[in-house]
Structure formats: structure tokens, C-alpha cells
Amino acid sequence: MRKSHPIRRVMLATAATVSGVVLLLSLKPASDPASASAAAPPASAAAQESPQGGSGGGAPASGQAGTVTGDAAQTPYGAVRVRLTVSGGKITKAEAVEAPKGPTSDEKTALAVPRLNQAVLATQNADIDSVSGATYTSTGYKKSLQSALDQVKKGSGGGSSGAAQARTVTGSTEQTPYGAVQVRITLSGKKITKAEAVQAPKGPTSDEKTALAVPRLNRAAVAAGSAEIDSVSGATYTSTGYKKSLQSALDQAGG
Amino acid sequence: MTTTLAGGRAARRQTMRRIRPRRSPAVPLLLAVWAGAAAVLWLWWHNTPSIADNAGRVLNAGRITGLLAGYLMALVVLQMARVPALERRVGSDRVARWHAMSGRYTLSLVLAHVFLIMWGYALQAGKTLGDIVQQTVDSVNQLPDMGKAAIGTGLFVVIGLSSIGAVRRRLPYDTWYHVHLLTYAAVFLTFWHQITTGNDFAVEPMAKTFWYVLYGVVTALVLWYRVIVPVRLNLRHRMRVEAVIEESPGIVSVLISGRKLHRMGAEAGQFFRWRFLAPGMRFSSHPYSLSAAPRPGMLRITVKAIGDHSARLRELEPGTRVWAEGPYGALTAQRRSRGKVLLVAGGVGITPMRALFETLPGAAGDITLLYRANTTQDLALWDELAAIAEERGARLMYAVNSPEGERPDISAENLRRKMPDIDRHDVFMCGPPGFAQAVYEALRGAGVPARRIHHESFEM
Numbered sequence: 001m002r003k004s005h006p007i008r009r010v011m012l013a014t015a016a017t018v019s020g021v022v023l024l025l026s027l028k029p030a031s032d033p034a035s036a037s038a039a040a041p042p043a044s045a046a047a048q049e050s051p052q053g054g055s056g057g058g059a060p061a062s063g064q065a066g067t068v069t070g071d072a073a074q075t076p077y078g079a080v081r082v083r084l085t086v087s088g089g090k091i092t093k094a095e096a097v098e099a100p101k102g103p104t105s106d107e108k109t110a111l112a113v114p115r116l117n118q119a120v121l122a123t124q125n126a127d128i129d130s131v132s133g134a135t136y137t138s139t140g141y142k143k144s145l146q147s148a149l150d151q152v153k154k155g156s157g158g159g160s161s162g163a164a165q166a167r168t169v170t171g172s173t174e175q176t177p178y179g180a181v182q183v184r185i186t187l188s189g190k191k192i193t194k195a196e197a198v199q200a201p202k203g204p205t206s207d208e209k210t211a212l213a214v215p216r217l218n219r220a221a222v223a224a225g226s227a228e229i230d231s232v233s234g235a236t237y238t239s240t241g242y243k244k245s246l247q248s249a250l251d252q253a254g255g
Numbered sequence: 256m257t258t259t260l261a262g263g264r265a266a267r268r269q270t271m272r273r274i275r276p277r278r279s280p281a282v283p284l285l286l287a288v289w290a291g292a293a294a295v296l297w298l299w300w301h302n303t304p305s306i307a308d309n310a311g312r313v314l315n316a317g318r319i320t321g322l323l324a325g326y327l328m329a330l331v332v333l334q335m336a337r338v339p340a341l342e343r344r345v346g347s348d349r350v351a352r353w354h355a356m357s358g359r360y361t362l363s364l365v366l367a368h369v370f371l372i373m374w375g376y377a378l379q380a381g382k383t384l385g386d387i388v389q390q391t392v393d394s395v396n397q398l399p400d401m402g403k404a405a406i407g408t409g410l411f412v413v414i415g416l417s418s419i420g421a422v423r424r425r426l427p428y429d430t431w432y433h434v435h436l437l438t439y440a441a442v443f444l445t446f447w448h449q450i451t452t453g454n455d456f457a458v459e460p461m462a463k464t465f466w467y468v469l470y471g472v473v474t475a476l477v478l479w480y481r482v483i484v485p486v487r488l489n490l491r492h493r494m495r496v497e498a499v500i501e502e503s504p505g506i507v508s509v510l511i512s513g514r515k516l517h518r519m520g521a522e523a524g525q526f527f528r529w530r531f532l533a534p535g536m537r538f539s540s541h542p543y544s545l546s547a548a549p550r551p552g553m554l555r556i557t558v559k560a561i562g563d564h565s566a567r568l569r570e571l572e573p574g575t576r577v578w579a580e581g582p583y584g585a586l587t588a589q590r591r592s593r594g595k596v597l598l599v600a601g602g603v604g605i606t607p608m609r610a611l612f613e614t615l616p617g618a619a620g621d622i623t624l625l626y627r628a629n630t631t632q633d634l635a636l637w638d639e640l641a642a643i644a645e646e647r648g649a650r651l652m653y654a655v656n657s658p659e660g661e662r663p664d665i666s667a668e669n670l671r672r673k674m675p676d677i678d679r680h681d682v683f684m685c686g687p688p689g690f691a692q693a694v695y696e697a698l699r700g701a702g703v704p705a706r707r708i709h710h711e712s713f714e715m
Binding site for chain 1: 296299300303304305306307312315316319320356360363364397398399452454
């Protein structure tokens with residue numbers, strides 16, 4: 001039956017909670033040690049890239065370890081560029097040599113890049129899930145990853161895909177109440193091999209919907225080969241904008 | 256007031272053999288609670304590689320407070336699930352104080368969480384603190400399950416306001432109680448946004464499983480101990496009011512009959528929450544202690560008419576159906592660690608003491624009851640107590656105000672003079688908070704260690 005001191009207890013609880021939270025926050029580093037290699041493009045990456053002329057021909061012979069660097073993919077917050085280390089036809093390491101930086105992006109990059117790196121090692125292809133809350137970074141990452149994978153394939157395929165040269169077409173920018181949508185497709189011959197949204201609604205209230213809808217729309221576009229794809233329920237505006245932009249890209253491609 | 260040592264050494268040894276004090280599980284339970292909180296913080300730590308800017312700091316502070324609030328919310332509900340380990344071993348009064356304390360703290364965390372997250376979102380979108388209201392409206396409209404969460408948070412605020420001391424004293428008990436039941440709705444409504452928008456649950460499937468298990472176990476315990484167990488108890492025992500007896504001015508006893516009442520496992524010193532199915536009393540249940548050890552066909556409670564409900568008890572008709580939940584309370588013989596026991600009762604606090612006085616094992620001279628009341632007329636149940644004292648060779652003392660209204664002297668010196676071996680007693684105490692506090696200090700002054708003073712107090 002100790003005497004109770006309500007005021008003292010409230011002060012103590014408040015002080016303990018606030019200082020605990022502040023302590024936890026201050027113990028977290030400002031940038032992620034795991035993505036340190038992503039934050040600063042190392043000289044070796046650039047050195048390796050220049051003699052190879054950027055794209056193509058840089059793929060290592062199978063059975064031998066080597067690195068391939070993908071194209072830089074633009075996002076509204078900055079470029080994403082992925083570098084893969086391939087050994088015996090298997091991706092043994094994935095890292096982002098470029099990723100969005102700046103006050104609002106650091107956190108997302110720190111959150112997303114290590115996860116994406118891990119996902120690549122697990123799936124061994126570009127069919128990885130976006131990290132929710134970091135849609136742009138994820139999309140950019142996947143794009144650059146795809147280009148790196150294409151190089152690997154070209155290297156081991158001995159240029160057999162030369163006839164069906166891949167090209168990208170970017171569609172029109174479509175406005176929705178939440179922001180613009182713009183689609184870019186990669187065509188190989190007349191076939192859509194890849195669809196991606198280079199712009200999509202952004203902001204704390206839209207990120208979720210974008211993360212939900214865009215990967216589905218991308219897959220649907222590749223599967224359908226046309227703009228006749230179903231809307232994602234719950235993300236009607238984004239879907240409509242996406243389809244319009246996709247149609248305009250297809251028109252440009254002449255298909 | 257007689258002291259006869261009729262039993263002697265053999266009887267004392269016989270008594271001691273039956274005394275096996277059970278430790279309260281409070282310390283291991285509190286350790287488990289802290290370990291859980293540490294696990295929740297680790298979850299955040301694990302899922303947050305780094306924090307770059309102010310928006311990140313504010314958002315992460317919001318995430319920490321949100322995670323802790325979600326964790327504590329489950330525990331706050333668990334504390335009121337009437338789990339026997341809590342009600343009978345830790346003690347209903349102590350658990351109720353934990354509940355009030357952690358409830359206030361959790362509500363503060365919820366409000367901090369809402370403010371910090373919305374501020375963080377506003378900063379992230381390049382806006383300032385001034386846009387926080389607009390940001391909140393947007394988020395509630397557009398993020399999944401946030402509408403539900405907003406309603407739930409509103410309910411929490413209403414429940415919190417109704418429990419502020421000044422407000423609660425003015426509200427009828429029933430109103431406060433039924434507002435408080437909205438907690439279940441509020442917890443349900445706010446649960447879903449934790450799963451769908453919580454960063455840590457999106458990226459960590461294990462965390463989601465942990466959260467579902469935590470809330471699932473609490474839900475199961477609430478359903479079991481607050482619904483199924485009471486229904487079974489009342490179907491089995493079918494209790495009715497047998498008679499209402501006026502004991503002393505303003506104090507009535509209610510006799511309750513039923514089937515196999517000794518099988519309810521109630522011990523002297525415990526209480527039930529009673530609901531009398533009479534007009535106007537149907538919707539409220541109140542805790543009253545048993546004032547006699549349970550008998551196979553009969554229970555007795557003794558109540559002082561202080562509130563609305565207790566005043567109406569004297570008008571109960573025999574035959575009225577009774578709905579009881581219990582037994583609860585940890586002020587039982589299990590707390591005892593010594594052969595000698597002093598029972599201290601203040602006013603109507605005599606009820607559990609009366610039951611213990613009758614049943615605590617002990618040789619002659621081992622058990623002493625000190626009964627404090629305003630006047631000798633207020634010494635309810637006195638004749639019974641005298642008869643028990645006579646029969647067991649126990650000591651019975653009373654302290655009342657002098658005819659001039661002067662309060663009796665219950666000081667350390669006086670206690671020690673009356674009972675020179677008081678520091679070798681276990682003390683059980685029940686009475687109004689002011690009285691209990693004064694006696695506690697006198698007992699400590701007289702050399703009784705704190706761990707041997709057992710009391711129950713329902714003041715928050």
C-alpha cells in the first residue's frame with residue numbers, strides 16, 4: 001500500500017516514453033549500411049562500364065563470374081541503376097549502384113533497395129514484388145534489372161536475338177485526379193515484352209493504390225499484347241490513365 | 256477480548272502444516288509484459304534500416320507509438336477478461352488498477368500515434384504541420400480501413416473522457432460501465448488498419464501472425480471467461496434471493512440459495528459480481544464480498560447502502576433470480592504465511608473479514624479481529640462475531656468513536672501495547688481507503704513487514 005503519486009507517475013511515464021522513442025530514433029543511422037554500395041556509385045562500376053560501351057556485349061561467359069550493369073531507369077526522384085554479379089548463369093549478387101537520394105527519398109531507398117536486392121537473388125529474374133511505400137524506386141529498380149538481365153541473355157545467347165531488336169516506346173501522360181500516369185513498353189518485334197509505369201499517382205494517400213494496381217496492369221499489358229486490359233478494382237483512375245497511355249504507346253509503335 | 260491458549264503446541268503445528276503461502280504471479284506476468292514490449296520495439300528496429308530526415312523521424316516516432324499502443328491495447332482488454340490467474344492470484348483490485356493505469360497510457364499513445372503519423376505524412380508530401388487536419392481527412396478517406404480506425408479512435412476518446420475522475424464521479428455507474436463496454440468495438444475497429452497499413456506488418460509476415468495470435472488469444476479468453484464460464488456457472492447453480500435481513504442501520508444481508516453452491520470453489524474473503532434480475536437492477540452488476548463461508552445451499556453477502564444499487568437491495572423480493580460471476584479476489588487464506596493472523600475491518604469491510612474469521616485455520620489465540628466502526632450500533636454482525644470468537648477461542652476487539660465523536664487511537668504504539676507480538680502476525684485488512692492507509696502506516700510502524708499486510712482496495 002505505497003502512497004500513490006499520480007502527477008509524479010504521469011511525468012515519469014511521459015519522460016520515459018519520450019526519451020525512449022528519441023533514443024531509438026537517434027540510434028538509427030541516417031543511411032542504411034546495407035545499401036551503402038548502392039548510395040555511392042563505386043569507381044569500379046564506371047570503369048567496367050566504359051570499355052563496354054554501356055549496353056550489350058558485357059555479359060560474362062557462362063560458368064564465369066562477372067558483373068553486368070543495367071540501364072539507368074528514371075523515377076521522379078532520381079535514377080535507379082542495378083548491377084548484377086553473375087556466376088555460372090546464376091545471379092549471385094544484386095545491388096543498386098544508383099538510387100533516389102534526397103531528403104524525402106533516402107528513407108524509401110534505404111527501405112526498398114536491400115529488399116529488392118534480396119528478392120532478385122531469390123527469384124533470379126525481374127518478376128519481383130514492389131516494396132509498398134517505395135513504388136517508384138521499385139519500378140525503376142525492376143526496369144534497370146530487366147535491362148541487366150537482357151544483357152546477360154544476349155551475352156549467352158550469342159546475339160541470336162539480333163533480328164528482333166528490342167525497343168522502348170513511351171506513351172502519353174494521362175492525368176488522373178491523383179496525379180499523372182505514363183506507360184512505357186518494351187517491344188521485341190511486335191510483341192510487348194515489358195510494360196511499366198514511368199509515372200503514377202504519388203503521395204501518402206496514393207502510394208498504396210499505385211503499388212497495388214501498377215504491377216498488375218504491367219503484367220496484364222504484357223499478357224494481352226494490347227490496351228484491352230481489365231481495370232484494377234479500387235484503382236479505377238489509375239487503371240483508366242494507364243490504359244490510355246498504353247494505347248498511345250502502341251499507336252506510336254505502329255502496332 | 257479473552258486470550259486462552261487452549262490448543263497448545265500440537266494444535267499450532269497442525270495449523271502450520273496447512274499454511275502454504277502461494278506467491279502472487281504478478282512479477283513473472285510483468286516480466287512477460289515487458290518482454291513483449293521489447294519484442295515489439297525489436298520488430299520496428301528490425302524493419303527500419305535507417306531514418307534520413309525529419310519526416311522520417313516523425314513518421315517513425317508515430318510507428319513506435321502505434322506499435323506499442325496496438326500491443327498494450329490487447330493487454331488492457333486482457334486485464335479485464337476475468338482470467339482466474341489474475342482475479343484470484345494477483346487480486347482483482349490490483350488488476351483493476353493496472354487496467355486503469357495502462358488504459359490511460361495506451362490512450363495517450365494512440366493520440367500521439369495519430370498526431371505523429373499525420374504530421375509525418377504531411378512533411379513527406381512537402382506540407383507543414385498546419386496541413387495536418389487536411390492530411391488526416393485525406394488519409395481517412397483514401398487509405399484502407401482508416402475510416403474504421405477513425406471511428407474506433409473517437410470511441411477511445413469518449414471512453415477516456417468518461418473515465419476521468421471528475422466525470423466518472425458524476426456519471427451513474429451503469430452509464431460509465433456501458434460506455435466502457437464500447438472498448439470492445441473500438442479495439443475491433445482499430446485492429447484492421449494496423450494490419451493493412453502498418454509498415455511492419457506489410458513487410459514481415461511473422462509480425463502479422465504474431466499480431467493475429469495476440470488478439471486471437473485475448474478474444475478467446477474474453478469470450479471464455481466473460482461469457483461462457485458465467486453462463487455455465489449460473490445454469491448449474493440457479494441462484495435466487497432467499498431473504499433480506501437488516502443487520503444494523505443501513506447495512507443489509509442478502510441470503511442467496513441455489514444448487515450445490517459449495518461446488519463453485521468460492522473461498523472466504525472472495526467476492527462475486529452480482530446482478531439481481533429485478534426491475535431497475537437487471538442491467539448492472541456489482542461486486543459484493545461473501546460475509547460467511549459458502550454453505551452447500553446458501554451464500555450470504557452483506558452490503559452497506561451507499562449507492563443507488565446497494566440502497567435498492569433491501570427491497571429485493573425473495574425468489575428474485577440472481578446472476579452471479581465469480582468467485583474473484585485474492586484476499587484469501589492462501590496469502591497467509593504465519594500461524595498468527597490479525598484481521599482488520601473498517602465499517603462494511605467486515606464482510607470478507609467475517610468469513611475469514613470463521614474459517615481461517617488456527618489454534619485458540621492465533622486469530623484476532625479488530626473491528627472499527629463509528630458507533631457500537633454500526634458494528635454489524637457483532638453477535639455472530641462474538642459467537643465465533645467464543646467458539647474458537649479467538650480474540651475480538653472493536654474500536655469506535657467516543658460519545659463526544661472523538662476517533663479511537665489506532666497508532667503503532669497502541670497496537671503494540673494491545674498485541675505485543677503484532678510483528679509476528681499476518682494482517683488481512685479491508686476498509687475504506689483513508690482508514691486502510693492509516694492502519695497500514697500504523698502496522699508498518701509497529702514492525703509488521705509490508706509483504707505480510709494483505710489488503711484489497713477498489714479505489715483507483
